[in-house]
Amino acid sequence: MASIWEYANPKKFIQTTDRLLPWMSVLAAVTLVVGLIWGFFFTPDDFRQGSTVKIIYLHVPAALMAINAWLMMLVASLVWIIRRHHVSALAARAAAPVGAVMTVIALATGAIWGQPMWGTWWAWDPRLTSFLILFLFYLGYMALWAAIENDDTAADLTSVLCLVGSVFALLSRYAVNFWNQGLHQGASLSVAPGERISMVYKLPLYVSMTGFALLFIALVFLRTQTEIRGRRMRALLARERMG
Amino acid sequence: MMPDLGKYADAVLSSYAVSIALLVALVAFSVIRARKVRAQLDDVEQRSRRNG
Numbered sequence: 001m002a003s004i005w006e007y008a009n010p011k012k013f014i015q016t017t018d019r020l021l022p023w024m025s026v027l028a029a030v031t032l033v034v035g036l037i038w039g040f041f042f043t044p045d046d047f048r049q050g051s052t053v054k055i056i057y058l059h060v061p062a063a064l065m066a067i068n069a070w071l072m073m074l075v076a077s078l079v080w081i082i083r084r085h086h087v088s089a090l091a092a093r094a095a096a097p098v099g100a101v102m103t104v105i106a107l108a109t110g111a112i113w114g115q116p117m118w119g120t121w122w123a124w125d126p127r128l129t130s131f132l133i134l135f136l137f138y139l140g141y142m143a144l145w146a147a148i149e150n151d152d153t154a155a156d157l158t159s160v161l162c163l164v165g166s167v168f169a170l171l172s173r174y175a176v177n178f179w180n181q182g183l184h185q186g187a188s189l190s191v192a193p194g195e196r197i198s199m200v201y202k203l204p205l206y207v208s209m210t211g212f213a214l215l216f217i218a219l220v221f222l223r224t225q226t227e228i229r230g231r232r233m234r235a236l237l238a239r240e241r242m243g
Numbered sequence: 244m245m246p247d248l249g250k251y252a253d254a255v256l257s258s259y260a261v262s263i264a265l266l267v268a269l270v271a272f273s274v275i276r277a278r279k280v281r282a283q284l285d286d287v288e289q290r291s292r293r294n295g
Contacts, residue, residue: 040259041246051248054255058262101269108265109258116254215266219273226277233284236291 008085010228017221024221028214035061035208043201055113057205061212062105063131063172069099069216070134070162070169073141077159087224089155090231092162093145094223098216100138107131127184130172137165151231 007013039057046053076092079085110128111121122128141161148154197205248255 036259040255041244045249050251051246051255052251054248055258058258062262098269101265105262105265108261112254112258112261116251215270219269222277223273226273226280229280229284233280233287236284236287240287240291240294 005083005085008083008087010087010232013087014225014228017225021218021221024214024218028211028218031207031214032211035204035206035211038204039201039208043204046201049117052113052116053201055109056201057208059106059109059113060205061209062102062109064209065212065216066099066103066106066131066134067169067173068213069095069102070137070165072220073099073162074166074169077162080155081159086151086155086231087228089151089159090227091220091224092158093155094227095216095220096138096142096145098219098223100135100142102212102216103131103135103138107135125184127172130168134165134168134172137161137168141165151234 007016036057040054043054045051073092073095076088076095079088080092107128110131114123115121141158144158144161145154148157
């Protein structure tokens with residue numbers, strides 16, 4: 001079996017993802033459309049939340065991907081710091097805008113749901129606040145990449161920022177478990193005893209979550225290819241300038 | 244066959260509109276940038292091959 005480090009070779013990465021990308025894109029689009037149509041059109045109103053329960057098919061998958069995108073960037077950053085593989089640093093860079101958009105969707109849909117349900121668009125609740133800080137980390141991470149001309153220096157500094165931001169990524173996932181004073185309810189798909197979400201809502205939610213995850217993977221493949229090509233172009237242009 | 248969203252119709256519809264718009268914009272921006280960078284790299288590679 002091929003070693004995973006083979007894909008650290010930019011050419012091998014592009015060859016492999018070129019083959020996977022069309023399938024992954026179609027699968028992501030189909031899963032996402034099925035999940036959202038199922039959730040929107042074919043689920044009943046909740047006895048407490050009414051029709052706002054349909055927002056769960058956007059909010060939960062987006063929030064999950066916002067956190068998982070940062071964790072993926074953490075792993076890629078660690079690979080860069082330890083093994084100095086350029087593809088991993090570029091994959092982390094490629095994932096950041098996707099994660100940032102997922103964070104915006106989670107924050108926006110949460111606020112739109114919160115207004116009728118909690119009576120407020122926003123509260124300085126532990127989970128909401130840590131999510132907002134995670135979004136600011138995404139912005140800072142992208143700004144840092146854009147601000148530094150040397151790719152290796154940018155990868156070094158953004159990797160350190162990613163390590164620091166991971167605290168907030170984890171906090172936004174687990175804040176509801178150890179800070180009880182917040183407005184935000186516990187995890188929607190908790191396995192703990194107590195009130196459970198019905199299968200009527202859970203099945204389309206799983207499909208929607210899968211769709212968001214596949215979309216994230218497809219976009220990271222595409223955007224990493226773009227970053228690899230951009231890096232090669234910058235190297236060739238620098239060589240041209242030096243004569 | 245639009246479902247009856249009752250008094251929360253604005254909240255549900257605006258959530259879907261905002262999210263779908265953001266996802267479509269993200270995909271469109273990623274695809275456009277991928278094509279642009281690919282074309283630019285092809286140009287630079289051809290030029291550097293010509294110049295040896």
